[in-house]
Amino acid sequence: MSGAHDSMPDRLAHMLGWASLVLGAMQLAAPRAIARISGVDDSPAARVVIQLAGSRQLLHATTLLRGRKHATGLWNRLAGDAVDVTSLTGALVGRTGARRRRVAAATAGVIALTGVGAYAALRIRRARGRAADTAESELRAAITVKRPREEVYRFWHDFENFPRFMTHVDSVRMSDGQTHWRVRGPATKAVEWDAEIVEDRPGELIAWRSTGGSLVPNSGIVRFTDAPGGRGTEVRVRLLYHVPAGRLGGALARLTGEHPEQQVRDDLRRFKQVMETGEVVRSEGSPEGTRALRQAFQRRAQPVA
Amino acid sequence: MKANCWMGRNTVEVRDVPDPKILNSRDAIVRITSTAICGSDLHLLDGYVLTMKKGDILGHEFMGEVVEVGPSVSNLRVGDRVVVPFPIACGHCNACEHDMFSLCENSNPNAGLAEKFMGHAPAGIFGYSHMLGGYPGGQAEYARVPFADIGPIKIENGLPDEKVLFLSDILPTGWMGAEMCDIKPGDVIAVWGAGPVGQFAVASAYLMGAERVICIDRFPYRLKIAERAGAETIDYEDVDVQEALLDITAGRGPDACIDAVGMEAHHPNPAMYAYDRTKQATRMETDRPYALREAIMACRNGGTVSVIGVYAGFVDKFPVGSFMNRSLTLRSGQCHVQRYLKPLLRRIENGDIDPSFVITHRLPLRDAPRGYDMFKNKVDDCNKVVLSA
Ligand SMILES: NC(=O)c1ccc[n+]([C@@H]2O[C@H](COP(=O)([O-])OP(=O)(O)OC[C@H]3O[C@@H](n4cnc5c(N)ncnc54)[C@H](O)[C@@H]3O)[C@@H](O)[C@H]2O)c1
Ligand SMILES: [Zn+2]
Ligand SMILES: [Zn+2]
Numbered sequence: 001m002s003g004a005h006d007s008m009p010d011r012l013a014h015m016l017g018w019a020s021l022v023l024g025a026m027q028l029a030a031p032r033a034i035a036r037i038s039g040v041d042d043s044p045a046a047r048v049v050i051q052l053a054g055s056r057q058l059l060h061a062t063t064l065l066r067g068r069k070h071a072t073g074l075w076n077r078l079a080g081d082a083v084d085v086t087s088l089t090g091a092l093v094g095r096t097g098a099r100r101r102r103v104a105a106a107t108a109g110v111i112a113l114t115g116v117g118a119y120a121a122l123r124i125r126r127a128r129g130r131a132a133d134t135a136e137s138e139l140r141a142a143i144t145v146k147r148p149r150e151e152v153y154r155f156w157h158d159f160e161n162f163p164r165f166m167t168h169v170d171s172v173r174m175s176d177g178q179t180h181w182r183v184r185g186p187a188t189k190a191v192e193w194d195a196e197i198v199e200d201r202p203g204e205l206i207a208w209r210s211t212g213g214s215l216v217p218n219s220g221i222v223r224f225t226d227a228p229g230g231r232g233t234e235v236r237v238r239l240l241y242h243v244p245a246g247r248l249g250g251a252l253a254r255l256t257g258e259h260p261e262q263q264v265r266d267d268l269r270r271f272k273q274v275m276e277t278g279e280v281v282r283s284e285g286s287p288e289g290t291r292a293l294r295q296a297f298q299r300r301a302q303p304v305a
Numbered sequence: 306m307k308a309n310c311w312m313g314r315n316t317v318e319v320r321d322v323p324d325p326k327i328l329n330s331r332d333a334i335v336r337i338t339s340t341a342i343c344g345s346d347l348h349l350l351d352g353y354v355l356t357m358k359k360g361d362i363l364g365h366e367f368m369g370e371v372v373e374v375g376p377s378v379s380n381l382r383v384g385d386r387v388v389v390p391f392p393i394a395c396g397h398c399n400a401c402e403h404d405m406f407s408l409c410e411n412s413n414p415n416a417g418l419a420e421k422f423m424g425h426a427p428a429g430i431f432g433y434s435h436m437l438g439g440y441p442g443g444q445a446e447y448a449r450v451p452f453a454d455i456g457p458i459k460i461e462n463g464l465p466d467e468k469v470l471f472l473s474d475i476l477p478t479g480w481m482g483a484e485m486c487d488i489k490p491g492d493v494i495a496v497w498g499a500g501p502v503g504q505f506a507v508a509s510a511y512l513m514g515a516e517r518v519i520c521i522d523r524f525p526y527r528l529k530i531a532e533r534a535g536a537e538t539i540d541y542e543d544v545d546v547q548e549a550l551l552d553i554t555a556g557r558g559p560d561a562c563i564d565a566v567g568m569e570a571h572h573p574n575p576a577m578y579a580y581d582r583t584k585q586a587t588r589m590e591t592d593r594p595y596a597l598r599e600a601i602m603a604c605r606n607g608g609t610v611s612v613i614g615v616y617a618g619f620v621d622k623f624p625v626g627s628f629m630n631r632s633l634t635l636r637s638g639q640c641h642v643q644r645y646l647k648p649l650l651r652r653i654e655n656g657d658i659d660p661s662f663v664i665t666h667r668l669p670l671r672d673a674p675r676g677y678d679m680f681k682n683k684v685d686d687c688n689k690v691v692l693s694a
Binding site: 265276284292 | 308310322323324325326328329330331356358359360361362377395397398399402410411412414415416417418429432435438439440441442449451452587589
């Protein structure tokens, strides 16, 4: 998804990453000192609990400092904070005086960091919501196929082959430069559109674009290049879906019930299987062949009745 | 049909399941005559390999008789006797064309899952989790064999099952473990693990011309079987392995070390064992790499460490400094079984090796759960269990 990028959550995520790193390192290296500072040094389990929390903090640090996927890192860290706050409030019970004050201070510190994390995570979520309203989404995927470039190009060029490896495509019919697509999903009824080839360089690339009043205006380009060292052909696909605002936000994902990016990658994997082995490869766990949704909900590995 | 199913951590059950059907045109259906329990099955049994599902049929070492072939299988006929290699491989992708069959790029329909754990996906394997394809295994009366035109090897000389069954996995695996050591005259090879895989690694290392082969384990009865394959042995509960190896090699260390133990290694020091057990239980590491750590530390400068013991995820305290500063070579892999079928069948035929020496127990398929228990807990000096229909 594109759109103006809000850099504030990234900065906060980095800050929290550093905080986790420092905190985690201290918890692992000096659990006794940390236990004293937070007023739980009277508990025999404190050291182990603190060291465990320390290794968790280091994990948060690596995802937050390294990642582009800050949202995930942030939500993970929030979950971790929840654990800490729970154990600290537990520790408040039955402690009095200076010790109780120290536990309370430690709890307040964790809660403050939790607040920062929650703010950043929500801000990312809001930004995503806005972007999804208007976005033109771009999907890219690539695969190497051990067949000569001409042959790979020719197979792709015959659009009527698509249903053999694109699970969601019911049919593609061709008539002089125009193609008619019929796509279905498990939840929704079929969607149809016409597309035209806008560029066709034999052995090199094919570009197409939907025409007329398609519900989901889309275009795509596939490029074929020789893979180095006789490894066959590199196939690179780029798809653009223009998802109109509002009612159709995320339409494609909902249409097919799968993450579009994963879907394109799976399509390419099946394309490779068909080109190299002659058909889509099936296991009893995935009898339909490679499919993101099925990977999440496998049949058990027993023969299909 | 009856099949041995994984029903959760530490539980297998023989259950009634549907008969397999042809799903792809290059499939064959095999009626299984003999099938074995492997050390890898123990990793699955114990729940250390992720993405197992209750009801999954286990088993990847099997042979039998072809009872049905798909329309694209022209090399096999109904009635043929075949041994089936455990990695499922298409024969036409880049990996297969380079004889790296356990890395087949097409045989794992759940490659996307495996990529999340490992970066890139290896081939599908029979009865070996959903990350590795979600294929039912061969501890059953029948199995569907994908790419039957490429994988299975026909047995036409009337050799009994017991002599050829282990072509499916552990004989080629032990062989590949030794092959990766690139053995030269005079080489001393150390093998961690005197299980069937380690025992075959010992035998293979000698066939490849090793000067001395040392096998390390703690079960005297297993070490005895390794001795029959020619090994000198070290019981790591009696002596310090590093010291013993330094002594044997006059301070050099073995020229190559083979890890035939894998992720569920045991450690004689209870504290060390507890340390990694705890980390494993809390998922801070998935594998206990004692044998691997020890093999790396023991190997001579510039030597090779060959890892055929199976690891699943992440380990702790990997001695990377020793590995790097001493110019070691680390080699590994699920065995590319298809590569070794013909040459090893020839060696069995001409009597170079009789793989049946590893078998200690023969049980009917319905006793598979008892077989697992005996094999895992070393009951009745169990070394290798063969199940038959
Ligand atoms: N790479 C492959 O293709 C492939 C194929 C088959 C099996 N395997 C793997 O090979 C390994 C061995 O298989 P197996 O069937 O012989 O299993 P097994 O369980 O029968 O043998 C393992 C042996 O290792 C010994 N051991 C445990 N800890 C040790 C230690 N610290 N030092 C020395 N020995 C130790 C055990 O006592 C046991 O005898 C397993 O990890 C299995 O998954 C790999
Ligand atoms: Zn095995
Ligand atoms: Zn292949």
